[in-house]
Amino acid sequence: MMYAAAAAGTAVCMLLVLARSIAGPNIFNRILAVNSFGTLAVMLIAIYGFLTGRPEFLDLSLVYALINFIGTIAVTKFVTFVGMGEGVERDDMGDI
Amino acid sequence: MAALIDIASWALILGGVAFSLIGAYGMIKLSDVYARMHAASLIDTLGIGLIFIGMMLQAGFTIVTVKLVLVLVFILFTSPVATHALARAAINEDVLPVVDTETERQMAASNKTKSSEFGT
Amino acid sequence: MLQAISLAAALTAFWVLLSGYWIPLILCLGAASILACVYIARRMEIIDHEGHPIHISFQGITYFPWLLKEIVLSNIAVAKAILKGGSAIRPQVLQVPASQRDALGQVIYANSITLTPGTVSIGIDEGVITVHALMDETADGLRTGDMNARVCRLEGDPDPRRIAGGGQP
Numbered sequence: 001m002m003y004a005a006a007a008a009g010t011a012v013c014m015l016l017v018l019a020r021s022i023a024g025p026n027i028f029n030r031i032l033a034v035n036s037f038g039t040l041a042v043m044l045i046a047i048y049g050f051l052t053g054r055p056e057f058l059d060l061s062l063v064y065a066l067i068n069f070i071g072t073i074a075v076t077k078f079v080t081f082v083g084m085g086e087g088v089e090r091d092d093m094g095d096i
Numbered sequence: 097m098a099a100l101i102d103i104a105s106w107a108l109i110l111g112g113v114a115f116s117l118i119g120a121y122g123m124i125k126l127s128d129v130y131a132r133m134h135a136a137s138l139i140d141t142l143g144i145g146l147i148f149i150g151m152m153l154q155a156g157f158t159i160v161t162v163k164l165v166l167v168l169v170f171i172l173f174t175s176p177v178a179t180h181a182l183a184r185a186a187i188n189e190d191v192l193p194v195v196d197t198e199t200e201r202q203m204a205a206s207n208k209t210k211s212s213e214f215g216t
Numbered sequence: 217m218l219q220a221i222s223l224a225a226a227l228t229a230f231w232v233l234l235s236g237y238w239i240p241l242i243l244c245l246g247a248a249s250i251l252a253c254v255y256i257a258r259r260m261e262i263i264d265h266e267g268h269p270i271h272i273s274f275q276g277i278t279y280f281p282w283l284l285k286e287i288v289l290s291n292i293a294v295a296k297a298i299l300k301g302g303s304a305i306r307p308q309v310l311q312v313p314a315s316q317r318d319a320l321g322q323v324i325y326a327n328s329i330t331l332t333p334g335t336v337s338i339g340i341d342e343g344v345i346t347v348h349a350l351m352d353e354t355a356d357g358l359r360t361g362d363m364n365a366r367v368c369r370l371e372g373d374p375d376p377r378r379i380a381g382g383g384q385p
Contacts, residue, residue: 002102002105002106002109002150003109005109005110005113006109006110006112006113006147009113009114009116009117010113010116012117012120013113013116013117013119013120013139013143014120016117016120016121016123016124017120017123019124020123020124020132026129026191028129028182028185028186028189028191029129029132031182031185032123032129032132032133032136032182033123035136035175035178035182036119036120036123036136036139036140039139039140039143039144039171039175040116040139042144042167042171043116043143043144043147043148046147046148046151046164046167047147047151050151050154055155055160055163058160058163058164058167059163059234061167062163062166062167062170065167065170065171065174066170069170069174069177069178072178072181072182073177073178073181076178076181076182076185077181077185079185079189080184080185080188080189115291115295118295118298118299119295119298121298122294122298125298125301126298126305127307128307130307130336130338130348131305131307131350133336133348134294134333134334134335134336134350135294135298137330137331137332137333137336138291138294138295138298138333141287141291141331141333142287142288142291142333159233159236162233163233163234166233166234172331175331176326176327176328176330176331177327179330179336180326180327180330180336180337180338183336183337183338183339183348184338184339187338187339193307193309193338193348194307195307195308195309196306196308200308200309200310201309203309203310203311203346204309204338204339204346204348206339206341206346207338207339207341207346
């Protein structure tokens with residue numbers, strides 16, 4: 001019961017964030033919304049594991065958290081430098 | 097004792113869902129991308145934190161709790177890095193924050209990476 | 217060397233906790249992969265005081281609970297402001313000094329600022345951090361320089377209040 005309520009609330013949050021990612025005026029709003037959507041997906045996977053009594057789902061949510069972070073950094077770098085290999089040596093403040 | 101833990105879990109999980117809902121509502125409502133970052137960090141800190149602590153109480157001292165702590169610590173360490181990278185990318189593309197005074201605007205714009213540092 | 221041993225211990229704990237199996241074959245595979253990881257990390261020279269900061273772990277006992285308290289307080293403040301809307305929200309940009317000695321301390325400071333809702337660090341340059349704040353309340357909390365002094369103490373800096381009072385440089 002507790003987990004069903006939490007899963008429903010998380011799903012509503014995901015819908016709201018998805019609306020922002022569709023409506024977002026520019027690419028940065030979309031990246032931000034997709035990043036939040038990933039965090040909410042990590043939450044939903046963990047809650048779903050508890051809801052069905054199979055906590056092994058936590059391994060999936062750990063992997064999803066890793067991929068979410070790397071994906072956000074990669075897309076941000078791609079938007080800034082228009083390529084994955086540029087900007088490392090020339091930018092004195094680092095990659096991003 | 098078990099009933100007490102259940103009540104605590106209920107309170108924590110409902111609190112986490114409430115913070116997530118407020119954060120998602122803020123993502124819709126706030127005006128520009130920098131303001132929306134604050135709403136997103138609401139989801140990334142207390143939203144996920146309270147829900148996971150509530151589930152830790154239900155799991156007790158098992159390997160499940162350890163995995164929950166791992167996921168939570170990982171999210172807490174990476175979300176500021178992703179937010180900072182996004183803010184710097186936005187400044188580099190001349191998307192500046194909407195603020196009251198011109199000085200503050202210049203302050204934000206001064207962080208732009210010089211075009212000579214990009215190379216060609 | 218100390219950092220390599222600490223890294224190996226952390227990796228061992230990580231393997232044991234995530235696998236949960238005690239079959240000899242699995243344990244041998246785990247030991248082999250841990251040794252390979254530590255060897256590669258040493259060859260890449262990424263286990264220095266920045267990549268594996270064991271020198272701050274004792275001071276962290278007081279810093280991280282304080283940071284958690286700050287996160288909870290500013291979460292509540294930002295949630296109230298979002299629900300109230302209107303005049304409660306006044307986005308602004310400010311610059312605060314970061315008086316930590318090395319890059320690691322400044323990174324910890326900037327990440328602490330970003331992790332606290334209501335303030336996002338949008339740039340670091342020559343010991344000055346540019347911050348975007350959502351409301352006056354969170355901006356004023358940062359201007360006092362309390363978090364700056366605490367991160368200095370976390371790093372073991374003997375004189376945390378070199379720049380008196382913090383505030384605008």
